[in-house]
Amino acid sequence: MTASSPISPFFSCYFYLLLLVPLSHLCFSDNNFDDVLCTDDERHTLLQFKHGLIDGANRLASWIHLCGRCLNDYSTTKEYEEVLKQRLKGHLSPSLLNLKHxxxxDLSCNDFEGIQVPSFMGSLGNLRYLNLSRSGFGGAIPPQLGNLTELCTLCLGSFYEDDTDEYxxxxxxxxxxxSTLRWLNHLDMSGVDLSKAIDWLQVINTLxxxxxxxxxxxxxxxxxxxxASLNLTSLSVLDLSRNHFNDSSMPRWIFGITGLVSLDLSWCGLHGPIPSSIHSFSNLTSLELLHVSGNDFxxxxxxxxxxxxxGGSLISIExxxxxxxxxxxxxxxxxTSSLLSLDLSLNQLTKPIPKSLGSLCNLRHLDLGENYFPNISLTSLLESLFECxxxxxxxxxxxxxxxxxxxPDELGQLMNLVHLQLGNNRIAGMIPDSIGRLSFLKSLDxxxxxxxxxIPYSIGGLSSLELLDLSNNQLNGTLPDSLGFVTEAHFANLTGLKYLKGTGNNLILRPHSANWIPSFQLQFLYLNSWNLGPQxxxxxxxxxxxxxxxxxxxxxxxxxxxxxxxxxPNLQYIDMxxxxxxxxxxGIIPAMLVVINLSSNKFSGQLPHLANTSSAMILDLSNNSFTGSLHHFLCPHGEKSLQSLNLARGIPRSLGSLSSLASLNMCNNKLSGRLPDSVKNLTNLQILQLARNELVGRIPTWVGRDLSSLRxxxxxxxxxxxxxxxELCYLTxxxxxDLAHNxxxxxxxxxFNNFTVLSNKRNVTRGQFVFLQFDDIDVMGIVSLVKKGQEYTYSTILGLVMVLDLSSNNFSGTIPSELMALQALQSLNLSRNxxxxxxxxxxxxxxxxxxxxxxLNELFGELPVSLSSLSxxxxxxxxxxxxxGRIPSSTQLQGLSESSFFGNKLCGDPLTQRCGKVVPDRDQKEGDDGSHAADWGLIISIVLGFVVGFWVVVAPVMVGTIQKISYFHYLSKLRLMFCDIIH
Structure with missing residues (x-):
């Protein structure tokens, strides 16, 4: 939760729901609202309108005496402002049509939960001001609004205050x-989907x-x-920022709107080629604000x-x-000296600002962040400013x-500085004492x-300081009196301090007086790794x-x-x-708490009560000595990490009411019994960790069927x-x-090849497990895993880790070839089965x-040659x-320890056993004997057949005629004798 920043007046939520009754009936009384002259019809109409609204906070209870809240033109009572700034829900009643004048x-900044803007609003013909922005409307905006021909202001911007994508x-x-709204002078349709409104420019040109x-x-x-040009001679403010124009160059028509005072084309992706009329920038002589960030041109x-x-009109350039x-x-x-704000961040600057830019003595805001200034001192970067x-x-x-x-000490010359941001650099040395001269400084980063x-004593004199961020430096020693070897006097001037961030330094903060009372009231305090104890x-x-x-x-x-x-009482995040x-x-943990981390302490006794903590998302009480039942504090919201509690009463059935749970961690406990069926109601679970307990029974079928979001x-x-x-295969x-050691x-x-994420090697960058963002902290899931024989803790890269561990069980049968389809898998452990x-x-x-x-299995055969491709x-x-057999050849396999292959009949590197003669196993020997015998028999038969055939048939042909006749006559007699023997 960051500190609030000013909101542009064009997008701010203004005031109230202002409903004007006929001017002849308008009335106002400071003393007795019941005496105000409002008609019964008007009272009835507004109560009907109220009846359609959902007011969860009962903010509109005073509407019982609604006639006491009648308003004059363009004004409202303070009570109306406070009431109607709250988000109302429900539907809009057509009863508004009875207020004909x-x-x-103004219905801005409400939450109408995606309903469409009602078409009957087009019948409120006397409207001059209509504001429906940031109120959760959805769907098509009715064209009937074109009937409001008296409109001067129309605000339909759909930007929602918390940027929800729900609707x-x-x-x-x-x-x-x-085109019919001829009197329209203010049109805001920011955030409205106009992707199909191709003719938007032609329509705007008719206003x-x-x-x-x-x-x-x-x-x-x-x-x-x-x-080339448009008929928008009255236009002074044009905001087309954050659109994605298709490969477009800078439009010519903008330079024809010579009355422009403010032009915002930020993040539109405009590029060259530059039209010849680009010099028409000089035509915009009234231009004061020019915001063109994110454009290549x-x-x-x-x-x-x-x-x-x-010319001399420019005030702000981004x-x-x-x-x-x-x-x-x-x-x-x-x-010119009129320039007050210059933003050149995120560019390719490597040198100080050239003096040719002119005198910048009146510059109020300068942003040079995220450029690259190696080997350049701050003094040289700010030299032109120091000349003033x-x-x-x-x-x-x-x-x-x-x-x-x-x-540099020269920082002390910038005596009007309010905000100084120098974070995420390699600035070294000590903080100069001259920083104490910056008496207007509110934030120092x-x-x-x-x-x-x-830390210098002089910081204690910065009476306007609200934010001090010294995180992740190399500060050391005991804090000086000005900031922390503290007495009441030491902090006397830091009365406005709200943010104190000092994580990652080696500092001691210990008051001289144990009863010191600070002059400030902090809202955000980060002192991780400091020495604050022992008390x-x-x-x-x-x-x-x-x-x-x-x-x-x-x-x-x-x-x-x-x-x-x-x-x-206001705490939302605590980490001790x-x-x-x-x-x-x-007592009861406060309902506002979202993140609670009290792990790795020596807390004891019964767990705190959580019945009212509807906001809690992260709860970590691991590595303590809590006892008792979980029933007392489990609530139906958020992430609960309950590691290392001395609990032996099983997992309570009431846990199933936590339907919003995203991560459940009960590792390192003494939980026993079976998984209760109520856990299947945790349908939003992404992380379920119950390792190192005493749970028994089968893994329920509903784990895969009902917890399909598990990662x-x-x-x-x-x-x-x-x-x-x-059913476990439904966890796509x-x-x-990790089912090891069961x-x-x-x-x-x-x-298991149904595991879609593990099967897709192109989908291994699934990002972090970020459950929420709080201030500038990403609250992420944390998991301890055994991988490569060692235990690792993963957080920031948890989304990239792919592991299947079935080791130390009693699995039998073969390793299914389908398992090899898990091409994104990084670690596969099937040992000890x-x-x-x-x-x-x-x-x-x-x-x-x-x-x-x-x-430690009973596998046989040779190692697959394809192991060589596992780089x-x-x-x-x-x-x-x-x-x-032989160990396949690869850099990875030959670089392993011999112990990786012990207890087999393998040979080759990295083993000392050479592969001169491979001793086959029984199956292989039987196959080899039969195969070789068949091969040699075939060869001998062919040779003998050739020899016999040659000498029996061919050789006699080569001798004389008489010998040939006698030889073949002899063969004929042998044939007859052979036939008699057979018969």
């Missing part, structure tokens, strides 16, 4: 109905009174670059020269992510810019650098406004204060893991038995299946395999089987 209707987008396929046009993120595909020196000719290089930037010259006697810079961003310099040494800090117990608290690994070893939960905190957690299933080291049923998105038996299912047969020949299809273990193989074990 209504002129102003269908609002859309317009034909914009011609807008001569238009002053402001906002079509941001409207999926526009055509910007009509060849249109801005990298042209010709374009930047055109900007230089605009040219971020346009491919602008330092050499091209020199074409942007003579920017009184630099007025208020915001400076150089984050992620490759800076590798020290922090130095995270992810190499800053070392102590639980008293000053911390006084921070009632805390929303996020991270004091993990801070050497606290005392008893937790009581009552603990009431100390922080990896300490030695003792005691019991009494990780870890039942390792339990007492499950029986066969694996085919499974990527980690008593499972039978054949390995052939249907009773498998027979051969290793499938197509194992080479598993090209991403890194670890393969089939040791990622780094762990391989086939020891203690009945394998024979």
């Amino acid at each position: 209504i002129k102003h209707l 269908e987008d609002t859309r317009v396929t034909n914009m011609r109905w807008l 001569p009174s238009l002053v402001e046009l906002h079509l941001s993120s409207s999926q526009l595909l055509h910007i009509h670059p060849h249109v 801005m990298s042209s020196s010709l374009v930047l020269e055109g900007l230089s000719n605009i 040219i971020s992510s346009c491919g602008v290089s330092s050499s091209v930037l020199g074409s942007l010259q003579n920017l 006697k009184t630099p007025r810079l208020e915001s400076l961003s150089l984050e992620s810019s490759g800076l590798s310099c020290d922090l 130095l995270d992810e650098n190499l800053v070392s040494g102590p 639980f800090p008293y000053w911390l117990q006084l921070q009632k406004d805390l929303v996020l608290l991270d004091i993990s690994n801070t050497r606290i070893s005392s008893i937790i204060p009581e009552p603990f939960w009431s100390l922080f 893991s990896q300490n030695q905190i003792e005691g019991r957690l009494f 990780i299933l870890n039942l390792r080291s339990n007492n499950f038995d029986g066969n694996i049923t085919h 998105v499974i990527q980690i299946l 008593n499972l038996s039978g054949d390995i299912p052939r249907c 009773q498998l027979t047969g051969r290793i499938p020949e197509n194992i080479g299809d598993m090209e991403l395999l890194e670890s393969f273990d089939v040791s 990622f193989l780094s762990s391989f074990n086939v020891s203690f089987n009945n394998l024979t």
Whole structure:
């Protein structure tokens, strides 16, 4: 949850639902609303309208006396503003049509849950102002709105406050109905799907009174670059940002709108070739705001020269992510002193800003972040600013810019600085004392650098400071008095501090006085890895406004204060893991808490009560000494990690009510009994970890049938038995299946090739298990796995890990060849079973395999030659089987240890046994004997047949005639004698 930032007035949610009754009946009374003269019909109409709304917070209870809330033109009571800023739901009643003179209707910032804008609104003919933006409408916008010919302002923007994708987008396929709104001067259709409105520009050109046009993120595909000019002489604000125009160049017609004051074409993907009329930038003499980030055409020196000719009206220029290089930037010259904001971030700048840009003494905001300035000092980058006697810079961003310099004393000259962002660089050295001169500084961001040494005393004088981020540096030593060797006086001037981030430093924060009371009230506190102990800090117990608290690994070893939960009534995120905190957690965990991590401490006693924590998504109480039942605190929301609890009463059936659970971790407990059927109700589970318990029975069929969203299933080291049923194959998105160290038996299912994710080697980058984002933290799933014989903990790359482990069971039969279809698998462990047969020949299809273990089985035959193609193989074990023959040749196999092949009759590298004469196994010997005997018999028969045939038939032909007659007469007598013997 980040600090709120100002919202553009064009997209802000304004005020109220304002319903004007006829002017002759308007009335207002400060004292007695019941005396206001509202007609019965008007009261009845508005109550009918209220009846169709769903007001979950009962915000509209005061509408019982609705006549006391009648409003005059374009105004509202403070109570109306507070009531109607809340999100209403339900449907819109046609009773509004009875208010025939209504002129102003604002339903913005509500949640109508995807319903269509009702067509009856087109009959409110006197409307001049209609605002339906950001209210959760969906579907087609009715063309009947074209009947509102008196409209001056129409806001239909579908941007929702939390950017939800839950509802269908609002859309317009034909914009011609807008042509009738001749008085329209403000049109906002940002976020409305206009992808099929090809003629949008022609329609807009029929609105001569238009002053402001906002079509941001409207999926526009055509910007009509060849249109020369338009009839939009009144237009002063044009926002077409975040559309994706099809390979379009900069449109010519924009340069003909000479009255433009604000032009936003950010992230439209516009590129060259640059039209000859590009110099028409100089025609936009009234232009004050130019936002063109994310467009390649801005990298042209010709374009930047055109900007230089605009004149003295420019106040803000954003040219971020346009491919602008330092050499091209020199074409942007003579920017006048009127320029207040310049954004050149995400470009290709490598040198300081050229002085040819002109005097920047009045510049308030400068963003050079995410460029690359190697070996350039901050002094040289800011040299032009230092030439001013009184630099007025208020915001400076150089984050992620490759800076590798020290922090200069010259920073103290920027005495008007409010925001300084220097994070994610390689800035070294100490923080200069001169930083204490920046008395207006509200945020100081130095995270992810190499800053070392102590924090200077002078920071304690920054009375306006709200955010201090010193995370992940090399700061060391005991904090000086100005920030932390603390007494009440030491923090006296930091009264506005809200964010304190110091994770990843080696610092000590310990007050001189144990009863020190800070002058600030923090909202976000990150002090991971600091030394705050051994006592639980008293000053911390006084921070009632805390929303996020991270004091993990801070050497606290005392008893937790009581009552603990009431100390922080606004807390939503707490991480006190990896300490030695003792005691019991009494009371009810607050309902607002979303993330709770109290793991690796010495908490004891019964578990805290969670009945009211409907917001909880992450709960980690692992590695403590809790006792008792789970029934007291399980609730139907969020992720619960209950590792290492001393629980021996089984998994409660009430757990099944947690239908929103995404990750369930109960590893390292003493849970017993069978998996209760109620767990099948956890249909949103992605991670189920029950390893290292005492669970028994068969793996229920509903695990595969009802938990089809599972990506990780870890039942390792339990007492499950029986066969694996085919229903487990329904887990098509499974990527980690660990059933090792159980008593499972039978054949390995052939249907495992239904595991779609494991079968697709092109789909191995499935990203992280990020369950939610809190402030700037990605709250991710964490899994401990045994891989390559060692235990690893995965978090950030968990989505890339693909494992199948069935080791240490009683599986029998052969290794199914279908298993080789899991081409994305990285680790396959089938060791310590009773498998027979051969290793499938197509194992080479598993090209991403890194670890393969089939040791301690009863496999026989030769190692498949296709093993040579497994180029990622780094762990391989086939020891203690009945394998024979030569080890296939490959860099991976020959680089393995001999122990990987022990207990077989194998030969060749890396074994010392040579392969001069291979001793075949019994099956092979029988096959070889029969085959060779048949071959030699055939050869001998052919030779003898040839010799006999030659001498019996051919040789006599070669002798004389008398001898031939006598020889053949003798053969004839032999034939007759042979026939008599047969008969």
